[in-house]
Amino acid sequence: MPLPETDPGRQFRLELRGISKSYPAVRANDRIDLTVAPGEIHAVVGENGAGKSTLMKIIYGMVRPDAGDVLWNGRETQISSPAEAQRLGIGMVFQHFALFDTLTVAENIALALPEKLPLKAVAARIVEVASRYGLPVDPGRHIYTMSVGERQRVEIIRSLLQKPGLLIMDEPTSVLTPQAVDTLFVTLRELAADGCSILYISHKLDEIRALCERATILRGGKVTGVCDPRRESSNAMARMMIGADIQAISSARTVSAGSERLAIHNLSLPASDPFGTTLSDISLSIRGGEVLGIAGVSGNGQQELLAALSGETMFADPQVITIDGKPAANLDPRQRRAIGLSSVPEDRLGRGAIPSLPLSENALLTNGGPDSVRGGFIRLDKVKAFAERCIAEFGVRGGTADSPAGSLSGGNLQKFIVGREILQAPGVLVVAQPTWGVDIGAAIAIRQAILDLRAKGAAVLVISEELDELFEIADRIAVIASGRLSPSVPRGRFDRDAIGLAMSGQFAAASNRSEASRVHSV
Amino acid sequence: MGFDLLPILLSTLIAGTPLVYAGLGELITERAGVLNMGVEGTMVTGAVVAFAVALTTGNLWLGVLAAMAAGALLSLLFAVLAISFRANQLAVGLAMTIFGTGLGSYLGRPYVGMALVQDATQAGGGLAQLPVIGPLFSAVHPLIWLSWILFAAVWYFLARSRAGLALRAVGEAPTSAHAIGYPVVRIRYWATLFGGAMSGIAGAYMSTVYASLWTEGLIAGRGWIAVALVVFATWRPERCIAGAYLFGGATMAQLFAQSAGIGLPSELMSALPYLATIVVLVLISRDASLMRLSVPASLGKPFNPQG
Ligand SMILES: Nc1ncnc2c1ncn2[C@@H]1O[C@H](COP(=O)(O)OP(=O)(O)OP(=O)(O)O)[C@@H](O)[C@H]1O
Ligand SMILES: [Mg+2]
Numbered sequence: 001m002p003l004p005e006t007d008p009g010r011q012f013r014l015e016l017r018g019i020s021k022s023y024p025a026v027r028a029n030d031r032i033d034l035t036v037a038p039g040e041i042h043a044v045v046g047e048n049g050a051g052k053s054t055l056m057k058i059i060y061g062m063v064r065p066d067a068g069d070v071l072w073n074g075r076e077t078q079i080s081s082p083a084e085a086q087r088l089g090i091g092m093v094f095q096h097f098a099l100f101d102t103l104t105v106a107e108n109i110a111l112a113l114p115e116k117l118p119l120k121a122v123a124a125r126i127v128e129v130a131s132r133y134g135l136p137v138d139p140g141r142h143i144y145t146m147s148v149g150e151r152q153r154v155e156i157i158r159s160l161l162q163k164p165g166l167l168i169m170d171e172p173t174s175v176l177t178p179q180a181v182d183t184l185f186v187t188l189r190e191l192a193a194d195g196c197s198i199l200y201i202s203h204k205l206d207e208i209r210a211l212c213e214r215a216t217i218l219r220g221g222k223v224t225g226v227c228d229p230r231r232e233s234s235n236a237m238a239r240m241m242i243g244a245d246i247q248a249i250s251s252a253r254t255v256s257a258g259s260e261r262l263a264i265h266n267l268s269l270p271a272s273d274p275f276g277t278t279l280s281d282i283s284l285s286i287r288g289g290e291v292l293g294i295a296g297v298s299g300n301g302q303q304e305l306l307a308a309l310s311g312e313t314m315f316a317d318p319q320v321i322t323i324d325g326k327p328a329a330n331l332d333p334r335q336r337r338a339i340g341l342s343s344v345p346e347d348r349l350g351r352g353a354i355p356s357l358p359l360s361e362n363a364l365l366t367n368g369g370p371d372s373v374r375g376g377f378i379r380l381d382k383v384k385a386f387a388e389r390c391i392a393e394f395g396v397r398g399g400t401a402d403s404p405a406g407s408l409s410g411g412n413l414q415k416f417i418v419g420r421e422i423l424q425a426p427g428v429l430v431v432a433q434p435t436w437g438v439d440i441g442a443a444i445a446i447r448q449a450i451l452d453l454r455a456k457g458a459a460v461l462v463i464s465e466e467l468d469e470l471f472e473i474a475d476r477i478a479v480i481a482s483g484r485l486s487p488s489v490p491r492g493r494f495d496r497d498a499i500g501l502a503m504s505g506q507f508a509a510a511s512n513r514s515e516a517s518r519v520h521s522v
Numbered sequence: 523m524g525f526d527l528l529p530i531l532l533s534t535l536i537a538g539t540p541l542v543y544a545g546l547g548e549l550i551t552e553r554a555g556v557l558n559m560g561v562e563g564t565m566v567t568g569a570v571v572a573f574a575v576a577l578t579t580g581n582l583w584l585g586v587l588a589a590m591a592a593g594a595l596l597s598l599l600f601a602v603l604a605i606s607f608r609a610n611q612l613a614v615g616l617a618m619t620i621f622g623t624g625l626g627s628y629l630g631r632p633y634v635g636m637a638l639v640q641d642a643t644q645a646g647g648g649l650a651q652l653p654v655i656g657p658l659f660s661a662v663h664p665l666i667w668l669s670w671i672l673f674a675a676v677w678y679f680l681a682r683s684r685a686g687l688a689l690r691a692v693g694e695a696p697t698s699a700h701a702i703g704y705p706v707v708r709i710r711y712w713a714t715l716f717g718g719a720m721s722g723i724a725g726a727y728m729s730t731v732y733a734s735l736w737t738e739g740l741i742a743g744r745g746w747i748a749v750a751l752v753v754f755a756t757w758r759p760e761r762c763i764a765g766a767y768l769f770g771g772a773t774m775a776q777l778f779a780q781s782a783g784i785g786l787p788s789e790l791m792s793a794l795p796y797l798a799t800i801v802v803l804v805l806i807s808r809d810a811s812l813m814r815l816s817v818p819a820s821l822g823k824p825f826n827p828q829g
Contacts, residue, residue, distance in 0.1 A: 062701065064828065081827065083703035098701035100694045102815050103687075111691055112702045116684050144814060158702075273811060 011074045013038045013166055013197045014059065019068035021054055023407070026398050028054040029065070030221040036166065041188065041198045043208045043229060046218035047242050047439040048411030049398040052201050053095055055218070056168045059199070060092045061085040086114075091164030093155050093172045095201075095410050095437065096349055101144040105137055109158045130157060134183025145273050148346050148433070149175040149298025149465060156184065166197045171410070173202060174437045175346075177297050177465050177503070185211050203411070203439045205234040217241055242441045258288025261459035262341070262428045263322045267315075267329075269308060277301040277483040279308070284478065284485060286428075286459040291450065292488060293474030294463045297503055301483035302432065302463050303346070309430045309461070310343035311336040323428055337366065340427035344418055344434065346463075348410075352417045355406030359396075360387040362405050363420050386423070394419035394449070395442060410437040415446065422449050429453060432463040447473050467496065479503055530771075530778060535666055536732065538770025540565070540724040542669040544748035545755070545762045546676050547720025551597075552752055553680065554713035555693035555820035559615025560600055561721050562745025563622020568593045568725025570630040573736040577638055586665070586726045593722020594715045596622055601714040605707060608824035619745070627738050638734045665727050672720075677759045689713060693818030696825040706825055721745065743792075750799040756806055756816040769795040 014036045021029040028051040036042045044052050057063040059070065061079040070077055072088055079085050085092075099108050106123040113122065123139035130137050135153040143151060152175050159167060173181045188211065192198055202208055208215060208229045215229045217240045225240050262285070269279040279301050286292045296302060307313040309321065311333035318327035323341050331339070345351035353362045364372055364383045372383045387401040394415040399408045408416065418434055434450065435443040450473055454460055463480075464470055470477050471494055478488040479502035486502050489495070544561050551558050568589035576585030596618060604614045679686040689709060692699045696706045728744070729736050747769055755761035776791035806812050 060701075081703075082701050083705065086703040092701070094701060098695075098698035100691050100698055101819065102694055103691065107687055107691075110684070111687060111699075111704075142815075144811075 015071035017069045019065050021065050027221050034216055036197045039192050039195045041192050041212045043212035043215035044201050049409040050218040051221040053170055056170050089165030091159045091162045092168040093159045095170040097151050097155050099143045105141050105154050106139040112158050133187050147298040147303045168199045170201045171437050205237050238440055260285050261288045261324055262286045267320050279304050279483045282485045288457040288459055291454050291460040291474045293470035293477040294480050296480035300481050306432050342421040342426035342429050344421050344431040346432035348413050348417055353405040358402045360384045360401040363387040390416055390419040414438050415442050418446050428459045430461045533774045534767055534771040537774050538767035539666050539669050540727045541748055541766035542763055543720045544724035545751040545766050547717040548748055549752045549762050551713050551717030553693045553818055554689050554710050555818050556710050556714050557611045557822040560618025561748050563619035564593045564596045564718055564721035565725035565741045565745045566626035567622045568722035569729035570626045572726030573729040576730050589722040589726035590719040593718040597714045597718025601711050605710050611822050630736050633736045663731050673763050696820050747795045754799045754802045
């Protein structure tokens with residue numbers, strides 16, 4: 001049990017005094033003070049680019065601060081490398097993961113364990129722990145075959161198995177399902193009761209209010225307040241974070257009357273590797289002015305479906321996918337873009353952007369039309385102007401058109417790659433996890449932009465694990481489970497429990513249920 | 523045809539062994555994400571140093587040890603420039619080849635034309651007296667069967683040991699390895715030094731066992747074949763040793779073909795390893811997932827622990 005705040009004899013597990021860190025473009029941390037007591041679950045919140053990840057990396061020894069002191073259990077300590085942080089008992093879940101693609105889950109986790117167990121024993125422990133924590137993973141799988149949601153589970157399991165004294169979690173639930181989050185919270189509370197301190201970063205204020213007993217709020221690299229999130233409303237906290245009230249989404253919910261813009265006809269696709277998901281007999285159709293949401297636990301075929309739609313996977317039979325009536329399944333991604341389909345992949349630092357290239361060149365990658373390239377020559381001024389428009393209209397902070405994509409904070413990069421596609425005004429937009437790691441203000445802006453695109457007559461397909469998000473913007477929701485797609489449910493009949501059931505693969509039970517609830521509500 | 527199989531096998535072993543050493547050494551270096559193109563130069567220096575030491579001391583093994591040390595020293599220079607100062611690995615590697623080759627011919631000048639006289643049956647020491655397997659040790663030079671032990675050790679290290687897993691992790695994603703607490707720079711240094719020492723042995727083998735003399739041009743591109751061999755082997759030790767004997771056999775087949783009166787252009791035979799490597803590269807590049815699983819992802823990319 002944490003002691004009362006005023007106890008003079010109390011010793012903090014971690015204390016930061018006046019931590020500052022500047023990057024060429026921004027002052028990421030500006031004289032930050034922070035204390036964490038043993039067994040305390042402490043939230044760090046703030047908008048994208050506020051400096052949260054930078055501060056965590058400083059505690060973990062990945063980034064050296066320009067000024068300030070770190071006190072560990074009351075003693076001044078220089079944490080100069082992650083190895084040193086681990087020796088002190090600090091573990092971390094990274095926002096952009098620190099996994100090895102070509103190694104298996106068991107190997108990834110074995111590498112991080114202090115004791116050297118044989119791989120078989122590690123695998124057995126993963127299986128045992130995974131079911132207890134509600135984070136199912138297969139220890140034999142290679143990371144590169146996994147979706148971001150599954151990778152996040154591996155990161156979390158790895159950090160929990162390290163039994164740290166201070167656990168830093170940088171947006172650990174950004175792509176987890178609500179059920180997994182609930183179980184995770186039970187685990188984290190147990191850990192805290194055993195004396196483990198937790199630094200918890202999230203943009204989901206409900207989570208913070210459910211889990212954390214203290215919150216430090218950052219804005220522009222400075223601490224703007226410390227509060228007890230259980231006693232504040234989400235709105236009050238949001239105001240402290242962004243310095244203004246959050247606006248609700250405005251959407252004129254007109255019934256869509258457009259013609260069919262995107263259709264999939266009986267798409268089946270065997271898994272390309274032994275751990276992939278086989279897509280079986282998927283059909284869907286989206287009209288202009290309509291948003292179809294696809295819900296589901298990550299790893300149930302979303303990646304494969306996205307690859308099939310974007311053109312990463314091509315089909316021999318062109319009729320399987322039609323865009324505005326044109327057969328498109330045999331086209332590559334560039335050809336599909338040319339006839340009006342844009343897509344936003346789920347992993348922003350790999351498929352979505354090239355970290356070492358500046359934003360302007362990253363924008364050129366998907367916007368290589370006649371506007372930006374003429375006669376084989378790049379029109380640098382146009383490309384730059386376009387990148388600047390993405391930055392301005394989607395509120396990307398902490399970077400200019402010349403900043404490398406990798407230097408942006410996670411949420412800001414996400415805004416950029418979503419903005420890049422939406423600003424090209426595509427006829428069909430396919431987007432996965434559109435607001436992954438984006439702060440509340442920006443999430444609203446992105447959802448609004450999707451709805452504005454819809455109002456202009458575009459067909460939008462949103463693949464997301466966040467039900468709330470889908471409920472907010474989708475006109476219809478379908479559920480993907482084990483590579484099969486359920487029939488879609490229109491907006492008036494959205495039912496959280498039915499969709500939850502369908503996500504576990506019980507389509508029949510789910511539709512019975514939603515029938516029943518309809519009878520009730522009549 | 524009336525070829526006798528045994529001499530062909532033996533000469534394949536003899537010609538393939540330097541490639542086994544240099545190839546396995548470079549393979550370990552590259553699995554840690556470091557591309558050291560200086561193998562050829564390291565082999566030249568190793569050859570000269572081994573020859574000089576063996577000639578003056580009369581002890582082959584002192585020569586081999588000295589060559590290992592010289593190879594490790596050259597690769598230490600490489601490591602300081604390419605790992606610590608993060609200079610371009612390709613450029614530094616090529617410079618090391620030019621430097622090592624020049625250094626070798628400078629150091630070797632007094633020894634040109636001298637011959638190393640040694641009793642092959644003595645190299646194996648008392649082992650040749652063993653019952654049953656004894657003859658094996660007198661027929662096959664110890665550096666040859668030591669290379670099999672090296673292979674077994676490298677295979678076990680990469681496939682089974684925790685340290686090997688860490689090495690592969692560093693080559694795959696140095697940033698992640700650093701993030702979970704591994705000393706990336708130190709691991710890369712050790713891998714590079716190991717590769718250099720093995721190239722040194724490969725050179726020593728050439729001057730003291732294969733030829734028993736030193737001339738300029740003794741190494742004759744075998745260092746480059748070793749670099750190509752690692753790609754050919756898709757970074758797997760078992761394929762590396764097979765490829766070494768394949769390429770070694772090819773050079774010998776050329777001699778046998780000539781003596782049997784089959785006229786094959788010798789240029790074609792010496793180009794064979796490179797051609798085979800290009801074919802393998804094309805084959806694995808066609809399969810994206812094979813490529814991703816084979817190539818150490820950070821190969822040739824410098825790593826900065828300060829972010
Ligand atoms: N390596 C770097 N080089 C240059 N600038 C950087 C670097 N890392 C971070 N920054 C800048 O520092 C600021 C703070 O970034 P940080 O990643 O800490 O934000 P954050 O609060 O974690 O945001 P998010 O919620 O989007 O993850 C950003 O403006 C970012 O552009
Ligand atoms: Mg962050």
